[in-house]
Amino acid sequence: MFEARQLMLFYENMLALNNVSLQCEADRIVGVFGANSAGKSTLMYTLSGIMEDIQKKEQMAGGERITIRGEIIFQGRDVTHLKPSLRARAGIILCPERRRIFPECTVVENLMIGGYLANSSQTEETLGYVFNLFPALTRISKRLGGFLSGGEQQMLAIGRSLMAQPRLLLLDEPLLGLSPMIQYMLAKSIKEIRNQRGAAIIVAEQYARPIMPIIDYGYILENGAAVVDGTNKELMDNPDVKSAYFGQ
Amino acid sequence: MDIVIYGMVTSCSLALMALGFTLVYGVSRLPNFAHGALYVLTGYLAWLLLKRVGLPYPVAMILSLVVTGIIGAAMYHFVLARIRGMPISEIIASYAIGLAILEGMRWFGLRGGTFRLPPFVDGATELLGVSVDFQRLIVVGLGVVMVGLLWLFVSKTKLGLALKGMAQDERAAMTLGIDSDTMAVVAMALGSMLAGAAALVLLPLGSIVVEAGYHVLIMAVAVCIVGGLGSWNGAILAAFIIGFAQILTWKYFGAHYQVVVALLAIIVTLIVRPSGLFGRQKELEERV
DSSP states (O other): OEEEEEEEEEETTEEEEEEEEEEEOTTOEEEEEOOTTSSHHHHHHHHHTHHHHHHHHHHHHTOOOEEEEEEEEETTEEOTTOOHHHHHHHTEEEEOTTOOOOTTSBHHHHHHHHGGGSOHHHHHHHHHHHHHHOTHHHHTTTSBGGGSOHHHHHHHHHHHHHHTOOSEEEEESTTTTOOHHHHHHHHHHHHHHHHHHOOEEEEEESOHHHHGGGOSEEEEEETTEEEEEEEHHHHHHOHHHIIIIIOO | OHHHHHHHHHHHHHHHHHHHHHHHHHHHOOOOTTHHHHHHHHHHHHHIIIIIIOOOHHHHHHHHHHHHHHHHHHHHHHTGGGGTTOHHHHHHHHHHHHHHHHHHHHHHTOOSSOOOOOOSSOOEEEETTEEEEHHHHHHHHHHHHHHHHHHHHHHHSHHHHHHHHHHHOHHHHHHTTOOHHHHHHHHHHHHHHHHHHHHHHHGGGSOOOTHHHHHHHHHHHHHHHHHOTTOHHHHHHHHHHHHHHHHHHHHHTOGGGHHHHHHHHHHHHHHHOTTOTTOSGGGGSOOO
16 A cells, blocks of 8 residues: 655765665554664655655755655555645645644644645544544643643644544654653554554654554664564564663 | 824734735745735726726725735746745845836836825714724724634634644645645735735825835835734734834824834844744744
8 A cells, every 4th residue: 555665865965764665554553663863754754745845945945955766655656756735635644743733723723724635524523533532632622732731732733634534644753752651542542543544554653662562563764774674573572672672 | 092093093004014914924934025016006906997997996996906816826826936945035036026016017107196096985083082084994994804804714714724834834734735835825815915905995095106115015024023024913913013103203203203113113123022022933942
């Protein structure tokens, strides 16, 4: 359903993604793990098309030269050079790193902006689903996005992405800066989303512990290259992964 | 009492002048320096349609607004889209277009003070002991209505919400399928029409002259800088501050010092609080 083949990305001459190939079938959760600067966000930006936009802007301003090589195939269609809004239309929705909530909009408005691509019956249905999935949002539905706590913002960000009716949901570091309790709660919700919405999900995360149990397949990124991959069982049994991510 | 009433009138007209500019800047980070030109253009178009073509006044107004909207959208599509992201070029290009429009109109025959749009309702009234003409009251009314409509638009409709999202976080909006260029075209069209609407209510108070274009641009920029570039609430508040300051200067120092107020406001703001009253610059400070 979704496949990235031999992605290479250069900032000027610096290699940020080195020959990364990854696949994700419908109804699967794929994990991408790596430390800071391993290339997780770069990968997510490349898959969602934001990198295409950054590249264009840098080119306009005469800034950094960004080169993208490789292919991204989604539902049999080559989306490698599509701009982000068209990729979103095709069903690839990114929930960006650091959540990027609209700070001066209320929770409901944030969700409604997320529903830009949805028709009115989808909007209504998904709105109900999001409040059901994250009951904590109901109480604060009139509050401005900028005044929410980190956990609330993350729930809102995921809900907002769901409003766009994703067929492939890209979650970029959804657990960043959150308490362990909320991390496990969100991991559970991500699994529920897969089960109930039938969307494929790719999660990029450095905290492997809460995410590893819910994924079907995972990749370990190091310096921009996918060095290890396997099912969650294989990854958890791998001694290198164990020592790096589980401290054993 | 006259300070309060005329202060309201001046503030509302400033808000009307600045709304379009701040809308475009807020959504697309485009300083539209052709704003003043579009203002005069709408007035002149309405005058031509009314006096030369002989259309009824309301039809002429609506038609001139639509044409201005289309010109704004075309300006983005054909020129500004190509230099997006280079602020200096954006300013130069939009200002050049503005100059072309303004001086083009002068060449076309807009010279002298004989071009006048009739007021919507003739006459004047006495309000709390101050005599005000109806057109000035309409300015206040329309200012309030326009702000209200704009608020409804950006908080209730899908397109308005998308514009608001784009204004607050471009990248997040893009991940949700909102297209940056489409929104910029919409914002430019809307912003130009707002400039036009301001012209249609304000111009009947005087005559249509090319110089008004430069004046309106300076006022719009002053209001936006004091309010914080791209902040809609800030622009309205700043319009009231500058508006009342102007009326107070007019009352106590004389009419010539009025324009100085706006320029002084820019300088003071840039010294004391460079990001303006509701500036977005503060967001650059990392808040984790």
